[in-house]
Amino acid sequence: MSAWDAVVVGGGPAGSATAARLAADGFAVLLLDRAAFPRRKPCGECVNPAGVAALQRLGALDRVLAADPARLDGWRIAAADGRAFLGRFPSGVHGLGLGREVLDALLVDHARDAGAEVRTGAKVVDLQRDGTRVTGVVLEDGTEIASRVVVGADGLRSIVVRRLELLRRPPRLRKLALTAHVRLAEPLGGRGELRTLAAGCVGIAQVDGGRANVTVVVTGDEMHAVGGDRDAYFDRALRRCGLNAERLDEVLATGPFDWPVRRAVADGALLVGDAAGYYDPFTGQGIFRALRGAELAADALHAALRAGDATATSLAPYERARRHAFGSGERLQHLVEAFVSRPRLLGWAAGRFARRPALGDAIIRATGDVRPVRSLFSPALIARLVA
Numbered sequence: 001m002s003a004w005d006a007v008v009v010g011g012g013p014a015g016s017a018t019a020a021r022l023a024a025d026g027f028a029v030l031l032l033d034r035a036a037f038p039r040r041k042p043c044g045e046c047v048n049p050a051g052v053a054a055l056q057r058l059g060a061l062d063r064v065l066a067a068d069p070a071r072l073d074g075w076r077i078a079a080a081d082g083r084a085f086l087g088r089f090p091s092g093v094h095g096l097g098l099g100r101e102v103l104d105a106l107l108v109d110h111a112r113d114a115g116a117e118v119r120t121g122a123k124v125v126d127l128q129r130d131g132t133r134v135t136g137v138v139l140e141d142g143t144e145i146a147s148r149v150v151v152g153a154d155g156l157r158s159i160v161v162r163r164l165e166l167l168r169r170p171p172r173l174r175k176l177a178l179t180a181h182v183r184l185a186e187p188l189g190g191r192g193e194l195r196t197l198a199a200g201c202v203g204i205a206q207v208d209g210g211r212a213n214v215t216v217v218v219t220g221d222e223m224h225a226v227g228g229d230r231d232a233y234f235d236r237a238l239r240r241c242g243l244n245a246e247r248l249d250e251v252l253a254t255g256p257f258d259w260p261v262r263r264a265v266a267d268g269a270l271l272v273g274d275a276a277g278y279y280d281p282f283t284g285q286g287i288f289r290a291l292r293g294a295e296l297a298a299d300a301l302h303a304a305l306r307a308g309d310a311t312a313t314s315l316a317p318y319e320r321a322r323r324h325a326f327g328s329g330e331r332l333q334h335l336v337e338a339f340v341s342r343p344r345l346l347g348w349a350a351g352r353f354a355r356r357p358a359l360g361d362a363i364i365r366a367t368g369d370v371r372p373v374r375s376l377f378s379p380a381l382i383a384r385l386v387a
């Protein structure tokens with residue numbers, strides 16, 4: 001008999017939120033992370049409006065607001081040719097900017113306060129199995145931990161996904177992101193900026209403590225130009241963008257991001273957050289998907305654990321709920337990437353959106369998950385775009 005109802009691998013937003021929800025439901029939950037918190041994580045560090053709502057449903061918004069996050073009212077998107085448009089969230093709705101070392105530590109605390117046991121410095125290297133059924137995890141130091149179910153919330157290069165052989169294919173979208181905090185000579189206020197370049201883009205947004213996050217994403221041959229000195233490349237990118245900014249910390253690098261999975265459930269295991277499949281960070285929806293995915297995962301796990309049946313079949317409703325919740329958002333991410341990777345097309349679209357502010361608002365609200373993606377394909381909106 002396992003001591004744990006659920007072992008959650010990874011204490012990012014997906015893992016902490018899943019652990020908090022299950023623990024609050026009375027299950028015995030162990031949350032494991034290889035890192036010690038607070039720890040930095042390469043990310044644009046913007047929680048979109050639907051992510052803010054998800055933090056509230058989790059009961060964690062008050063502690064997040066106490067950390068003094070920046071408020072985000074919309075985004076300015078600039079094409080490489082200089083054409084740009086502004087998209088605003090609806091009035092009374094906003095996103096938040098907060099360093100991931102702050103946000104993630106707060107969410108781990110939230111899981112602990114909800115009753116989950118948290119172990120950091122605990123790197124999972126393998127899964128235990130009984131036939132095809134996952135029955136626990138193995139840590140780097142050889143410790144074996146049995147559990148009725150294992151939740152893979154361990155991000156992009158998930159060990160749980162690899163051990164379950166659930167990766168659909170290797171990444172096709174080759175990108176590298178460089179992230180650091182800076183102090184801007186002229187703070188942006190409540191508007192984030194995305195500037196696309198000939199080979200990549202730069203995202204800039206205020207976060208907490210007067211800091212701003214700058215994330216430089218490079219593609220194609222430009223990735224070689226980064227070489228071994230990411231700090232120097234990042235500083236050059238700031239100057240190329242005309243940003244008067246002082247870098248405050250070491251540049252973090254990550255990529256590629258495109259890691260699709262075949263499915264998000266297995267016998268005795270379930271995937272959530274980036275581990276359950278990721279494509280591209282441009283639309284900034286990852287934290288929302290992690291938190292919303294945690295809600296869906298906790299519902300499915302609750303039912304499966306109560307029924308004493310955590311097989312892939314009994315967890316299948318989670319798979320369907322994810323498709324329903326995220327399917328159209330994923331199609332939008334692919335569409336946005338098609339524009340971003342074609343500078344002339346993006347320039348054309350930015351010019352159109354600049355002349356018709358409602359179009360800019362519509363796309364930014366869809367990526368903020370406050371407007372259904374299907375509304376972007378309404379005949380009226382398409383007519384306005386091509387008119």
Ligand SMILES: Cc1cc2nc3c(=O)[nH]c(=O)nc-3n(C[C@H](O)[C@H](O)[C@H](O)COP(=O)(O)OP(=O)(O)OC[C@H]3O[C@@H](n4cnc5c(N)ncnc54)[C@H](O)[C@@H]3O)c2cc1C
Nearest residue numbers: 010012013014034044045046124154155177273274286287
């Ligand atoms: C460049 C970039 C910019 C982004 N910008 C934004 C943005 O502005 N807004 C937004 O919403 N999203 C953004 N995202 C996406 C967002 O960062 C992710 O979607 C989000 O972090 C997913 O959360 P998670 O909990 O699934 O995974 P993670 O946050 O990656 O957490 C995974 C955790 O698992 C732990 N772990 C990993 N392996 C093991 C192991 N073997 N054993 C134990 N623990 C392990 C890690 O230490 C980590 O703490 C961006 C992503 C990138 C790459």
